[in-house]
Amino acid sequence: MKFIIRRDQLIASVQDVMKAISSRTVIPILSGMKIEAKQHGITLTGSDSDISIESYIPAEEDGNVNVEHIEEGSIVLQAKYFPDIVRKLPENTVEIEADDNLKITIRSGKAEFNLNGQDAEEYPQLPKMQTDDNFEMPTDLLKSMIKQTVFAVSTMETRPILTGVHIKLENNKLTFTATDSHRLASREIPIVNGSTEFSSVVVPGKSLNELNKILNDTEDAVEISVTNNQILFRTRHLNFLSRLLDGNYPETSRLIPDQSKTTLHVKTKELLQTIDRASLLAKEERNNVVRLNTQGDNQVEITSNSPEVGTVSEEITVQSIEGEELKISFSSKYMIDALKAIEYDEVQIEFTGAMRPFIIKPANEDPILQLILPVRTY
Template sequence: MKFTIHRDHFVQSVQHVSKAISPRTTIPALTGIKIVASDEGVTLTGSDSDISIEAFIPKEDEELQLVEIIEEGSIVLQARFFADIVKKLPENTIEITVSDNYLTTLKSGSSEFNLNGLDPEEYPRLPEIEENNIFKVPTDLLKNIIRQTVFAVSTVETRPILTGVHWTLEDGLLACTATDSHRLAMRHAKVETNSGELEFSNVVIPGKSLNELNKILDEKDEWVEIIVTDNQILFKGKNILFFSRLLDGNYPATKNMIPTHSKTSVTLDTKKLTQAIERALLLSRDGKNNVVNLKAMESGEMEITSVTPEVGKVTEELDTINYTGEELRISFNGKNIIDALKVIDSTEVTIDFTGAMSPFVMKPTEHDNMLHLFSPVRTY
């Protein structure tokens, strides 16, 4: 195998596929990046069995020659060294040659590296996915969906199913839900399907997979094709394939958890509420559950307090934009509220309370495609 390649494109693709590689794998080939040079261009693959990423660099892109294939072939190179080497090579072009016994030479300007490669035949094959049921999402929307849900997944492995985001598709509406049993984030979005009958109800994607996908998705105005099977999901972008295994098990029925009525409803300025809770948390940072107390008064004012006996007390007064219902006192995890406020794309939020010890709902006022649910905290 022998080819020359544009360094910047190569570095970016190497960084993308490296995100799927785990140093803890028991399969030696999976500690490396598989490189295949063919007549169309160069394909790079990284995998840890749970996530697999394939990046393709075409011979030409917008009339710029990126790759010159001198001899087709394939090799697996140790990711740990290879990624650092290509990043630091001096010139815009890299020449890669594989000789006998998988010995690989990288040349760029005055630099030359000789690396011991691995047999590409030992590299596990990527999952074969039948592309019958496809739906499409614009890249920027997919990035938003991930950002607005994945933060709420559980980081504790005691209930593995809660470490993922639950996706359902019905009548062209994608519903994405994440919960760690103390808070819940839900996001809806209209998507394009290749078949009006495409539906699924129990697809749970690991939060780790979605975080890695979000890092490699480009902000460009392009579509991502998504294909779901029984145990895999495939995201197809321009010159990138991202495979992830799905989590086994049934996701809890979250629809029943969301209250349909409220005793007290308040509308607040998102930025002012965020800043008030952030200040309240300054004194409870060392506490385990970041408890913030809220008192909603019929006068239309809200009082936010936080008390840490050995440190002190903070009191914030906040004007509401709209207030209906009874007076209320409630305590909650302030950090969870901040996490949600950071992803709500709305200048105002409405919070509906059903009682001092019942879960409450927070929604943006400018659209109805998301909601957040929180459990209160007992303070006595």
């Protein structure tokens, strides 16, 4: 195997596949990175037990040559050293060559590295996904759906199913939902060209966080296909495969109250900054609790006190308050996470009483929803 490749292209691909490589793997060869050279381009692969990433660098694209002098072949490289070597090479091109004894030579300018490789035949085959049942969506929309939900997954392994995001595609509607049983985040969008439906797949939150880092903010389509225990995200140069979580995701729709007693309309940034300030004194106390009291004339008071530290109170003017007066306490961290996830200037917050879950959503009826359980304060 031999080829000469543009270093910036190689670095970008290496960084992507490294997100799937773990030094703590049980299968020694998976701590390496597989490189496969074909006449049409180079494929890099990284995998652990949860996710597998393939990054493809075409030999030629849009009139630019990325890879030349290709002699076909494949090898597994030591992922521990390869990324740093490539990053620090002196020239803009890199020559990589592997001989029959699995020795790899990496040359750039006057620098030359020799590494021991491993036989690519021993690298586990990635499951090939049937791609008949799939649907497409814009990449930037997928990224924003992940961002608006994944933060609410549980970090506790006691209920493993809650460490993932629940995804369903029914009646041309795609819904992402995440909950850790104290809060819930969900987002729904219409899908026009889907040839498939599924009622419940749960993708590990960790997988979606990695996917989000790798995907570019473009309107190009990402193709998504699901089989019984895997989900595949494909873009032009990337295959991202994740295992799914086993188990039944709890029915969350009944958590969402259908009527409200108090509704606030408020500017997102103003409320976010006020709660952020109030939480400064609530750092260690009972889940960073802050209190919200509605007052007349569209005034809302946000307070927090921790007996050892002190108290803080701030009034903010909201666009409108409808319904009953309200005093409610909640975790400032959950509220801050929820407000950050909603990328709109104004939010509507619907309360159904001091001890009931409340809902935060964009004022423009976009189907993004954040739900938070209040905290009982005595």
